C-alpha cells in the first residue's frame with residue numbers, strides 16, 4: 001500500500017508555518033478531516049535556516065505542507081524547498097504540497113525544485129490572500145486609516161486562506177488525484193485594492209482610504225521601515241511585475257478541489273469587522 005492509499009485517519013501531515021496565516025488553517029482543516037497534524041515551526045524545533053532540524057520534523061510522516069516564510073520566489077527559496085523536499089522523499093515522506101503564488105515568475109524555480117525532488121507533488125498557486133488585509137503588515141496601516149500600496153487600479157481575485165487550507169487538505173487526502181498537478185486558487189470575484197478597502201470602510205463605518213504608489217516609491221520606503229535592503233529590492237521587482245494586471249482573472253481551483261464556490265471577500269470582511277480587527 002502506498003502512502004497515498006492510506007486512509008485519512010492513518011495519515012500524519014507535517015505542517016510547516018503552522019503558526020502562520022495559511023499553516024494555522026491547514027493544521028485546523030487537516031485535524032477536522034481526521035489527519036494527525038505535526039506542527040513544524042521554530043517553536044517545535046523546525047527551522048528552514050537550519051538543515052539539521054529537518055529530518056526530525058519529517059521522519060515517520062506521510063505528507064507535508066511546505067510554506068516558505070520568505071516569499072516563495074525570494075532568493076534562496078528554491079534551493080531550500082528543493083533540499084527539504086529531497087530530505088522528505090529520502091525519509092519516505094513522498095506526498096508534498098507547496099504553497100506558491102499565482103502569476104509569480106520568480107516562484108517558478110521553487111516549483112521546479114519541488115518537482116525535481118521525485119515527490120508526489122502538488123503546487124497550490126494562490127491569489128493574494130484576503131487575510132493580507134487583516135493579518136500581517138497591512139493591518140496596522142488600515143487601523144491608522146490609509147493603506148498605501150503599489151497596486152494601482154489592478155483587479156485581483158482575493159482568496160480566503162481558509163479555502164487555500166481546505167484545498168491543501170483535499171490534495172493531501174485525495175490520493176493520486178492531485179499528484180503532479182498545479183491548482184490555481186482564487187476568490188470568486190475581482191476587486192481593485194481601492195474597492196477592497198472601500199468594502200472594509202463600509203463594514204467598519206470608518207473613513208478608510210487607499211493610496212496607490214509606484215512599486216519603486218514603495219520599495220524605496222521599505223528600508224526605512226526596517227526591511228533589509230536585499231528584501232526591499234526583491235519586493236520592488238516582485239510588485240512591479242506581479243501587480244501589472246496579469247492576475248486579473250478568476251480561476252476555479254476551489255470548485256475543482258472542493259466542489260463548491262470560493263468564499264467571497266465580503267464574507268471575510270463582515271466576519272473580521274465584527275471581530276473588531278480594523279478598530280482604530
Ligand SMILES: NC(=O)c1ccc[n+]([C@@H]2O[C@H](COP(=O)([O-])OP(=O)(O)OC[C@H]3O[C@@H](n4cnc5c(N)ncnc54)[C@H](OP(=O)(O)O)[C@@H]3O)[C@@H](O)[C@H]2O)c1
Nearest residue numbers: 017018019020021022041042047048069071072101128129
Ligand atoms: N500573502 C499572499 O497574498 C500570498 C499569496 C500567495 C503565496 N504566498 C506565499 O505564502 C508564504 C507565506 O505563507 P503564510 O502567509 O501562511 O506565512 P506567514 O503568516 O507569513 O507565517 C510564516 C510562518 O513561517 C514560520 N517561520 C518563520 N521563519 C521560520 C523559519 N526560519 N523556520 C521555520 N518556520 C519559520 C512562522 O512561524 P514561527 O515564527 O512561529 O517560527 C510562521 O508560522 C510565502 O511563501 C508567500 O510567497 C503569499
